[in-house]
Structure formats: structure tokens, C-alpha cells
Amino acid sequence: MSDTLREVTLEDLDAIEIGAAILGTGGGGNPYIGKLRCREELRKGRKIPVIPLNELPDDALVVSLGGIGAPVVGVEKIEEGEECLRALRAVEQEVGKKVDALISAEIGGANSMEPMLTAAQAGLPVVDGDGMGRAFPEMQMITWSIYGQRSTPAAMADEKGNIVVFRETPNDKWVEDLARASVVVMGAAAGLAQAPMRGEFVKRAAIPGTVTQAYNLGRAVLDANRDHRxxxxxxxxxxxxxxxxxxxxxxxxxxxxxxxxxxxxxxxxxxxxxxxxxxxxxxxxxxxxxxxxxxxxxxxxxxxxxxxxxxxxxxxxxxxxxxxxxxxxxxxxxxxxxxxxxxxxxxxxxxxxxxxxxxxxxxxxxx
Amino acid sequence: MSDTLREVTLEDLDAIEIGAAILGTGGGGNPYIGKLRCREELRKGRKIPVIPLNELPDDALVVSLGGIGAPVVGVEKIEEGEECLRALRAVEQEVGKKVDALISAEIGGANSMEPMLTAAQAGLPVVDGDGMGRAFPEMQMITWSIYGQRSTPAAMADEKGNIVVFRETPNDKWVEDLARASVVVMGAAAGLAQAPMRGEFVKRAAIPGTVTQAYNLGRAVLDANRDHRxxxxxxxxxxxxxxxxxxxxxxxxxxxxxxxxxxxxxxxxxxxxxxxxxxxxxxxxxxxxxxxxxxxxxxxxxxxxxxxxxxxxxxxxxxxxxxxxxxxxxxxxxxxxxxxxxxxxxxxxxxxxxxxxxxxxxxxxxx
Known part of the structure; x- marks a missing residue:
């Protein structure tokens, strides 16, 4: 068990996978492929630093990351691996600034792994928290939207080289609808970066500590299995x-x-x-x-x-x-x-x- | 009849409407609403200057404009009127430059009027030419694409305030597919700005003189009717x-x-x-x-x-x-x-x- 995860290492991935799958409440996609990709990055010597919510600077620029698509497809259509990274770069271009930290849109299911993978690729930390504390089926069902941060500008990237930017919409339900239509064209799986936020807001609106929570929850299951409990x-x-x-x-x-x-x-x-x-x-x-x-x-x-x-x-x-x-x-x-x-x-x-x-x-x- | 239209005035709109509808070969949407909007702008004292293709400076930045949607819907769902202007501004933001002139994606049908309307709103000239010389059902069926200019970055705007940017795609068919999916979400009608081009390219790739052609063709029909021919x-x-x-x-x-x-x-x-x-x-x-x-x-x-x-x-x-x-x-x-x-x-x-x-x-x- 860990009070506060400071870094995700090779040994932690299996526990996070199990914990995230449980928090997925039946959906959220399977974290397995994401886990394998994270493992690959860590074996190359790359790092996944975790920054506790309360240590996030107020003026840090944080972007929310996740995959979008039908869960059924996620199993069959394997991502190329840098979809979220390209979506992140597209949002950086929109705001004209480099991002300081990444946060998971959704800790439940596959989107637990996406920001960790991108963190390793981009050399950035992931924030210990997320926007759902579980999994939800639609993008606007997220604490960023609920507590006043718009999803736009948001960007989607697929494995073929498509990059679509949602620059302005009347509300976040439109981002969901437009992204959903685009992801069908893209082949039902893409990486999405959204809601460039200030650290100060993230500290108020994120479900806190959910990376650590997923890890500890998975750890509890693994330990019970090992000890025949x-x-x-x-x-x-x-x-x-x-x-x-x-x-x-x-x-x-x-x-x-x-x-x-x-x-x-x-x-x-x-x-x-x-x-x-x-x-x-x-x-x-x-x-x-x-x-x-x-x-x-x-x-x-x-x-x-x-x-x-x-x-x-x-x-x-x-x-x-x-x-x-x-x-x-x-x-x-x-x-x-x-x-x-x-x-x-x-x-x-x-x-x-x-x-x-x-x-x-x-x-x-x-x- | 005019050798080369230098400006579209109130008196010219009816002829262009008829000529453009004929060049629409059954599709392209009805230019009627666009004509009314152009009329409104001209009555406010705004201008629609026309620049002949051969007078376009080589280093001019030209953007291709048009509405996108099912023709049936165009009749029933009337645009708010500045969709193409907002799409144009979004493309300007993408390339980081002001546009010097507008050109019609498609002279056949409603898209004859869209760039003229935006020209009046933005204080820019329209180029005497277009990308189809008629109407075609899909966006990649355009001389810009055919002769080597990519559609991206392209931007779509609707009357509700949605702005979607297609920043990168493997080819222009993807822009068509993604834009088509977005336009269905938007309610099947939106303005599209695409293919920021150099004047030098436009001079080679545009179907030349088609604004004048639409005007003269419509004029010929009107004159025949008047003279009982x-x-x-x-x-x-x-x-x-x-x-x-x-x-x-x-x-x-x-x-x-x-x-x-x-x-x-x-x-x-x-x-x-x-x-x-x-x-x-x-x-x-x-x-x-x-x-x-x-x-x-x-x-x-x-x-x-x-x-x-x-x-x-x-x-x-x-x-x-x-x-x-x-x-x-x-x-x-x-x-x-x-x-x-x-x-x-x-x-x-x-x-x-x-x-x-x-x-x-x-x-x-x-x-």
C-alpha cells in the first residue's frame, strides 16, 4: 500500500490495471494494452512521475487525456501508441503554451493508462487524480465540465495521422457529439486531449488521489489472492x-x-x-x-x-x-x-x- | 455581357443566381438564400470586388470557401449568415496570417454566393474562378486537391457557435469524411474554409473566370426570356x-x-x-x-x-x-x-x- 504514489514503476502496473478495471464499473475500456505500452516505455528507461494534487503549482498548465471510442473496438483495434501525444501537441498549439502536467480524464478502465503512457513519452508528470473517479460513458460527464472548465479547445488524433481540433462549441455536450461523430469516421478509436486548465482549478475540481487509489485497490486484490483471502x-x-x-x-x-x-x-x-x-x-x-x-x-x-x-x-x-x-x-x-x-x-x-x-x-x- | 466582372453589384445578383444554378447540374444547393444575403450586404453599402485570376499576386493568400451539407437541408435550415466568415477566421488563426482574397470552392449552386457574402462581410475580394467549374458532391473533387494543394488546415463553423478545425489528415478524402460526419452533428449545414493557397497556385489550378461565366450565362437566359427567344x-x-x-x-x-x-x-x-x-x-x-x-x-x-x-x-x-x-x-x-x-x-x-x-x-x- 502507498499513501501517495510518487512514481509509477514496472512493479506497479499490474495493480493499477486491476484497480482501474474495478473503478471502470463495467466500462471504460480494457487497460491491458495500455499497460503493455507503459511497460515498454518504462523498460526503455522512461519515467512516469506522479505529482500529488496538493503539490501542483496554481499556474501549472494541465491537460486532460483519454482515449475515445466504443469499448468493444478498443479490444480489437489496437492504437498505434502516440495518439494522445499528438492530441496533446495539438492542444498546446491551440493555447500557444507548453503543458506542465497531464491528468486522466477517467481513472476507470483504459484511460487510467493513457496519460501515464503519454507522460512517459513527453517527459511530463501525471497528476494523482482524474475527472471522473470511475468511468462514465460521455465526455461531458467530467468534473472539469461540472465545475466550470470548458473542454475546448480539445483535439483528437488517430493512428492514421488525422488531427481534428474542437476550437469552440456552445457547450461541452457539443464536444462529445462532434468527437463521437469523428471517432466513428476514424475507425472508432482515437486519443483526445481536452480542457487546458490551471493547476489552481485542477486542485479544486479533480477527484483526488485516484492514481494511488487504483494502485492500492489493485494491490489489495492481488494480496488477497496471494494470501488466499x-x-x-x-x-x-x-x-x-x-x-x-x-x-x-x-x-x-x-x-x-x-x-x-x-x-x-x-x-x-x-x-x-x-x-x-x-x-x-x-x-x-x-x-x-x-x-x-x-x-x-x-x-x-x-x-x-x-x-x-x-x-x-x-x-x-x-x-x-x-x-x-x-x-x-x-x-x-x-x-x-x-x-x-x-x-x-x-x-x-x-x-x-x-x-x-x-x-x-x-x-x-x-x- | 461582361468580359471580366470587376465587382458584383445589386443588378448582377439575379443573373449569377441563374447561371450558378445551371452550372450546379442538379446539385450544389439553391443559391437563392445566399443571393438575398448578398443583396442585404450590398444594400448596407458593402462591396463585392472581383479580382481576375491573372491579376492575383503570386504571394497572395487565398482561401477556398463554401457551405457543406445535404442540399435538401439547405432549403429548410437557413444559415445564420456568418458561418463562412467564422470558418475563414479559424483558418487564418491556423496559418497565423490574414487572407488576401476568397475563392469559391464550387461555382455551381449555393456555393457561388457564399464567398461573395463573406467577401462583403470581411472587406475582401473574390477571385474570378473556382475549384470545380460546376458542382460535385464531395469535397475532394476539387482542382485544389487534384493539382496538389492539401485541403488542410480546414475549418467548419455552424450557426450555433461550433468551430471544428481539420488540422492534419492523411489525404483530402479524410477531410471530406470527417467534415461530413461533423455536419450531420451540426444539423446538416455549415460553412467551410479550406486549402489556404498561394496566388501562384490558384492561377494554375482554378477553373478561370467562372464568376463572370455564371453572370454571363444567367444574363443570356434573362435576355432570351425578355426577348421571347x-x-x-x-x-x-x-x-x-x-x-x-x-x-x-x-x-x-x-x-x-x-x-x-x-x-x-x-x-x-x-x-x-x-x-x-x-x-x-x-x-x-x-x-x-x-x-x-x-x-x-x-x-x-x-x-x-x-x-x-x-x-x-x-x-x-x-x-x-x-x-x-x-x-x-x-x-x-x-x-x-x-x-x-x-x-x-x-x-x-x-x-x-x-x-x-x-x-x-x-x-x-x-x-
């Missing part, structure tokens, strides 16, 4: 969460809609949860968990699905009929629970205006 | 073309495919052409004319459909079953007939590899 319990203990259900998947409906994996899964409880039925709605990420048709946990709190035996996180595209899973609820960070945040990442923003968000934290869970 | 013959005489058929539309298949109006119309000749059958294939513009199943005229030569009685050009979205039309073939400019040009705007580029382009000019028509 229950990895599911290790996740719950680390995050102050709650086991919602051990269950079998008895129905699964999932289709691609507007570039997103949308659908739901129906669950039949077993063990301590025998007799319970469950349902999880998803849009790339798991959004809402209901027990016996009553909503119990919903976005922005985290719904995590783990393989009941191995404790490995299961992403939405890996769901299978008959799988035995453990469903966990983990409380989200306080920055995602404010009225401004709930307007953007609460259940209504996902098309569930009838669902009221009752924070897990208010029910006595940690955070 | 045949307007169809006036078009043929002015352009050195040929009457292909007077006919009734007996079948019409037209659908939207990838943002384009695609289809064909079947014709039954009458008058001197009684007994002949005809077919015209289209993609926004009329592409191929066949008589009795033998191709007679095809892109890049111009196939123009006029109302048989009034001589008014009929655009693809205005085609109706039972209409009586005059089909004309007009020879394209020599710059569209080179091997480099035919690779991009010949019949194979539109999905007709089996059609051989035999220039009308080679058959004894003018140009």
Missing part, C-alpha cells in the same frame, strides 16, 4: 462499499446504440441472497442496481460486477448468461454528489428521471 | 453545348444515402427525340446520361436539366414524375479532363468503372 471482501474493505448480491445472470439484453453498449441484466440471487431477484441497467457502465424491483444503488455511486470466484472485474462486453457474479456497491466521491454534479451524472442524465439518487454514503457506507 | 438555346449557345433530349420523366428513383441524394430518372423522348429512351444517374448532381442504354455524356462534362418551357434549371430534389424537361450536355473545362482530374471526378470515382469518359469537346463541342 476473499478478493471480493478486499475490494469492499478498501473502498468502504457493500456486497449487494451474489447472483447468477439469468437474462441479458445488450445492444449497440449510438456507439454505446446499452441494455440490462437480470439476476437470480444465491447463497445469502437466495430468493432475491436483481436487475442492473447499463450504458457502457453499470448504472442502476435494483433488488426485487426496488432501486438500491445508482449512478454516480459505483456498481461493480466481479467474478464470484476469482474476484476479477467483469466488463459489460464480457457478460455471459449463467455467469456467477458478485455485485458490489461502492460510494462515489463527494465531488460527484453535489447538485451540479448530479445534474450531469445522476440517474436523470442517463434517462432515468424517476430514479432518486440516495447516496450510499448517506446509508452509512464510507467516504 | 428560346432560353434553352441561349444556354447551349453560351456554353458551346448540345441538346441531348427533350423528354418526359417516366420513372424516378431517389433516396438519401450517406447524406447524398442518390438515384436515377428514366426519360421518354418527345418532339425531335420521340422514340428515344433516356436515363440519368445522379448523386446530388447529374452524373451520367444514356440514350437507349448507351452512355452519351458523363462526368466531368455537365449534364443540365432545364424545364422545357421556362428554361429554369431543375435541381435533383425538384424532379417530379411527368415533368417535361430539356436535357443538355455542356463540355467541362480542360482542367477537369486531365488524367489527374479524371481519377478524381471521372465516372469511375462515382462507382461507374465500366463507363468510359469521352469528352464532349472531342466530339466537336466547344471548349
Amino acid at each position: 476473499d478478493p471480493v471482501q478486499a475490494v469492499i474493505d478498501h473502498e468502504g462499499g457493500r456486497l449487494l448480491m451474489t447472483a447468477k445472470i439469468v437474462d441479458l439484453e445488450r445492444h449497440l446504440k449510438g456507439g454505446f453498449a446499452v441494455g440490462h441484466l437480470s439476476l437470480e440471487g444465491y447463497g445469502a441472497f437466495a430468493g432475491d431477484s436483481g436487475k442492473i441497467n447499463l450504458q457502457n457502465e453499470f448504472l442502476i442496481f435494483a433488488r426485487n424491483e426496488v432501486v438500491e444503488v445508482c449512478v454516480p455511486d459505483l456498481i461493480v460486477v466481479l467474478d464470484a470466484d476469482t474476484g476479477h472485474p467483469i466488463t459489460t462486453e464480457m457478460l455471459r448468461y449463467g455467469q456467477r457474479i458478485a455485485v458490489l456497491g461502492l460510494p462515489c466521491h463527494a465531488l460527484l454528489r453535489t447538485p451540479e454534479a448530479l445534474a450531469v451524472v445522476g440517474p436523470a442524465a442517463f434517462g432515468y428521471p424517476e430514479v432518486e439518487f440516495v447516496p450510499m454514503a448517506a446509508k452509512g457506507d464510507a467516504k | 428560346d432560353p434553352v438555346q441561349a444556354v447551349i449557345d453560351h456554353e458551346g453545348g448540345r441538346l441531348l433530349m427533350t423528354a418526359k420523366i417516366v420513372d424516378l428513383e431517389r433516396h438519401l444515402k450517406g447524406g447524398f441524394a442518390v438515384g436515377h430518372l428514366s426519360l421518354e423522348g418527345y418532339g425531335a427525340f420521340a422514340g428515344d429512351s433516356g436515363k440519368i444517374n445522379l448523386q446530388n448532381e447529374f452524373l451520367i446520361f444514356a440514350r437507349n442504354e448507351v452512355v452519351e455524356v458523363c462526368v466531368p462534362d455537365l449534364i443540365v436539366v432545364l424545364d422545357a418551357d421556362t428554361g429554369h434549371p431543375i435541381t435533383t430534389e425538384m424532379l417530379r414524375y411527368g415533368q417535361r424537361i430539356a436535357v443538355l450536355g455542356l463540355p467541362c473545362h480542360a482542367l477537369l479532363r486531365t488524367p489527374e482530374a479524371l481519377a478524381v471526378v471521372g465516372p469511375a470515382a462515382f462507382g461507374y468503372p465500366e463507363v468510359e469518359f469521352v469528352p464532349m469537346a472531342a466530339k466537336g463541342d466547344a471548349k
